[in-house]
Amino acid sequence: MIAKQSIGKSFMGAYEYNYKKLHEKDTTKRAELLSTNFSSTEREILKKELDLMKSLNPRLARNTYHTSLNFGKEEILSIEKMLAIAEEYLNKMGFDNNAYFIFQHHDTDHPHCHILALRNRFDGTVVIDSNNFRRSEKMVRKLEKKYHLQELRNSKEDPTKAPNKDEIEMVLRTGEPSKRMILQERVNEALKQTKDLHSFIRHLKKNDVNVLFNQASTGRVCGIPYVCDGFTANGQVLGNKFKWGYVSKTLEYEQVRDSK
The missing domain is CATH 3.30.930.30 (BirA Bifunctional Protein; domain 2)
Known part of the structure; x- marks a missing residue:
């Protein structure tokens, strides 16, 4: 509870x-x-x-x-x-x-x-x-x-x-949800409906959410901010489920293949 x-x-x-x-x-x-x-x-x-x-x-x-x-x-x-x-x-x-x-x-x-x-x-x-x-x-x-x-x-x-x-x-x-609550709902739905990173990104775009990727000097992704209606938030703001570590394990992702 x-x-x-x-x-x-x-x-x-x-x-x-x-x-x-x-x-x-x-x-x-x-x-x-x-x-x-x-x-x-x-x-x-x-x-x-x-x-x-x-x-x-x-x-x-x-x-x-x-x-x-x-x-x-x-x-x-x-x-x-x-x-x-x-x-x-x-x-x-x-x-x-x-x-x-x-x-x-x-x-x-x-x-x-x-x-x-x-x-x-x-x-x-x-x-x-x-x-x-x-x-x-x-x-x-x-x-x-x-x-x-x-x-x-x-x-x-x-x-x-x-x-x-x-x-x-x-x-x-x-009676209206905040932009953060809307973003949580849309990203959560995309995680449920998709199996790989490319379809995840496409699903979010259809729902007016753009995805950015923070990269370390080694080229590895180290963060994933989301943008919707002028509002930007990362996993720290939305919750553990939306952090890159969780997303990369949930969806099919390979660094070399998907780096672009």
Whole structure:
């Protein structure tokens, strides 16, 4: 299981992102509301409750906690099990007296749910965010063992770098992925669809991605930056899966034959 967290200023913005999923026309991608302690999902009623909660701690600007819990592709979870995991994660992260929503999404090839919570508690105190990521990693490992889940890589070792805080907030605000996220998706698709370096390059070009090659003085390739829509990024930025070492092992490549 991998947890991707963000802390932001717009609870309603994050809610709208999930609310749209609840009413998705494509039923295979429609989200479900698993649990909440808000009295209603109607926007006007929800806003009134939020205003009341914010009045308990008006100086708290970054009052919104949003995280997704992502499970392995082969993982089969009942709604009850996913909800139990999400609620325990939320409570152990300190949100044991807070207003929250838990949504299950169906728009990826792996099971996952989204947790949306206010950082200010009902008693007016605030959930501390220090060492958030370290505490989350520790909690995820415990939950994997307790619920007999597939043990996934530590998020720092994940082959595709997760969206950062600014990217998550941008997606929640605009509904559009960042250029880095688009590049990750297109390169990942090319790696799946091709077997050799030449077809890999051609596949990327068809999707408006150009590939550059950094060469050492010996002529050996030592890096592979990607360019899309004026944005350039290498494997260090995109994730281990996109580095030259991984690409050259995954695709058919011979230095002498393919050097040109």
